Amino acid sequence: MASMTRTFVAAPIPAARAEKLARLRASLADDLPAARWSDPAQAHVTLAFLGDVRDVELFDICREIERAVAGFEPFELSITGLGAFPAESNPRTLWVGLAGPELGRLFELQASVASAATRAGMPPRDDRFHPHITIARFQDRGDSAEAVASAIKSRRDWSAGSFKIAEVVTFASNLTPKGPIYDPLATVSLIGDRSRK
DSSP, rough: OOEEEEEEEEEEOOOOHHEEEHHHHHHOOOOTOOEEOOGGGGGGEEEEEEEEEEEGGGGHHHHHHHHTTTOOOOOEEEEEEEEEEEEETEEEEEEEEEESSTHHHHHHHHHHHHHHHHHOOOSSOOOOOOOOEEEEOOHHHHHHHHHHHHHHHHHOOOOOEEEEEEEEEEEEEEEEEOEEEEEEEEEEEOOOGGGOO
16 A cells, blocks of 8 residues: 655744744633644644645645745735634634735635645645634534633634745644644745746
8 A cells, every 4th residue: 555644735834923822822721621722833824735645646746836836925914813613603623814915815825736736636625715723623512612602702803913924835744642743845935936837
């Protein structure tokens, strides 16, 4: 059987903003005891989840993604507000949102990544895209719903400030008992060179 790597493509969150996510996590921890918290140091905006990819195909996928995104210029977004998937009344995932005048460029970047992955034979596992950063997950959603709704309502104006999306990383996701560990496979800086697309 071919060796496989659980793979996704994302824009990482800078350390200074990750520290603010860590402070948010600390402020929410007592109110959300059922949460399984994401590591703020690994915070990212997922652009495409590819699932299990055969190792022999990883190089081609990384190369296609590099070609697709290197032509984009860096752009700025703000981290603000909280929400839950699929709904506050049935939370499976707690997230912080993204906003700003350049949010449309994130959608363009995501579409380019998804197209590149599809060309390489690994279309994203989910074609929906809602810009966010996952901060926690819940197994027992029913018991958490009221607390999650309260946390979201009380922090509607919360913000971690702005940051630049300046690179796209293809990650290997290694699942461990203590949570996933993300290892970069390839990093592409957004350099605005459209001739590389």
